[in-house]
Amino acid sequence: MSKRSGVIPDMAKQRPETTSMLSQQDRELIDAACEAIRKRYRHDWQEVGAALRSRSGRIFTGVNLDAYLGRMAVCAEAVALGRAIVDLGEAGIDTIVAVRHPPPNEEDQAISVVSPCGSCRELIWDYDRDARVIVPGADGPAVATIGELLPNKYSRE
Numbered sequence: 001m002s003k004r005s006g007v008i009p010d011m012a013k014q015r016p017e018t019t020s021m022l023s024q025q026d027r028e029l030i031d032a033a034c035e036a037i038r039k040r041y042r043h044d045w046q047e048v049g050a051a052l053r054s055r056s057g058r059i060f061t062g063v064n065l066d067a068y069l070g071r072m073a074v075c076a077e078a079v080a081l082g083r084a085i086v087d088l089g090e091a092g093i094d095t096i097v098a099v100r101h102p103p104p105n106e107e108d109q110a111i112s113v114v115s116p117c118g119s120c121r122e123l124i125w126d127y128d129r130d131a132r133v134i135v136p137g138a139d140g141p142a143v144a145t146i147g148e149l150l151p152n153k154y155s156r157e
């Protein structure tokens with residue numbers, strides 16, 4: 001997500017149909033993403049945190065890099081994936097989650113799980129077609145597969 005998040009439609013209207021319950025490890029991943037953005041939150045620059053569990057079980061976190069030149073902005077999920085690849089090489093994505101920190105004027109709101117943007121869905125699929133993604137659900141965070149979140153993926157063929 002970017003600083004233009006104010007124009008993004010309500011995610012509650014876009015929830016996937018197929019989701020499953022969270023495991024204890026999923027909850028730990030959400031906590032790691034929340035901790036990352038709580039620590040590095042900077043209004044209009046770093047507002048989204050992400051956490052990725054590699055297939056080897058290690059957790060990598062990231063925060064979004066917003067930019068004055070908008071197209072240079074990088075999502076938190078991509079930063080987390082980059083850190084995993086630097087440390088482990090191609091390690092696969094078991095599960096990934098992103099969370100958004102509320103702006104200063106909405107301090108009564110909690111940090112909450114957000115769905116990955118379309119570009120991140122493509123990225124996650126490219127690096128692990130079986131990745132699990134924690135997304136907002138009807139009764140709190142839930143798990144979907146990247147395939148469920150990205151039907152008819154872009155292909156050059």
Ligand SMILES: [Zn+2]
Pocket residue numbers: 001075076077116117118119120121
């Ligand atoms: Zn994204």
